């Protein structure tokens with residue numbers, strides 16, 4: 001049978017699949033871009049082990065970390081074409097499919113993880129999941145990484161003016177993240193995660209924003225002597241599968257996968273908080289980084305500089321999602 005792909009931007013869909021033979025062994029390739037010793041890396045492995053155990057070996061989940069199979073920008077295509085069956089990109093990277101996902105990139109939208117979970121496990125999560133249906137993608141879960149911190153090679157970032165003239169790497173696909181740095185007077189360059197360490201160490205960019213576990217596990221802290229603990233934005237993941245593949249699975253297997261993922265999701269969220277604390281301690285103990293903890297007053301200054309983003313992106317993200325997020329904030 002000839003395979004016809006429908007291509008629209010980052011959206012490439014394969015043809016409808018057939019039901020898997022109930023006796024056949026099922027192999028699920030789970031590709032991701034981070035190190036194994038990160039919340040996503042550990043949760044992917046735990047999920048693989050539990051699914052294998054619970055299906056008596058009928059389902060084998062093969063985990064490919066560290067962009068070894070696909071980089072950012074490639075993994076969505078790979079999922080839609082059926083080359084891999086599960087990916088877990090940051091929510092920012094879905095903006096190329098549906099711009100509403102940029103809601104979660106807005107700086108200072110959430111104060112803490114509880115607010116984030118309320119949003120993702122409630123109406124906001126439901127609405128965002130619904131945007132993936134037309135792209136033949138079936139969303140399975142939201143996983144945490146945590147709040148982002150700023151690092152750079154030039155100077156402590158205390159006030160918005162300290163960003164002037166610096167260039168920051170941002171995750172691919174999100175206009176909000178680019179605009180965030182422009183509003184602070186800096187430049188922004190989109191780049192896949194696997195290229196960031198090289199670009200920082202060669203001074204091709206001055207800085208980046210990320211969570212403690214990514215800053216530690218990718219060794220960014222070894223080449224970025226300044227870090228501001230700003231917790232200015234949330235970074236989380238959405239676990240996705242190919243909808244055609246999902247429909248082809250026997251119902252009992254789908255149920256085991258769903259139940260296991262729900263359980264692993266709780267574990268992953270606790271693990272993310274623990275790892276971010278531990279990795280922050282390790283970064284400080286390395287003695288390589290000058291750490292500045294943002295004060296309340298400085299936070300207010302950054303917020304004021306970033307406030308115009310909310311108006312600018314309201315028509316793109318949609319008033320409904322934004323207002324729901326404000327309602328949760330209280």
Ligand code: LMR
Nearest residue numbers: 033034090171193210214
């Ligand atoms: C990044 O690109 O900075 C992160 O999204 C990588 C990840 O998946 O945590």
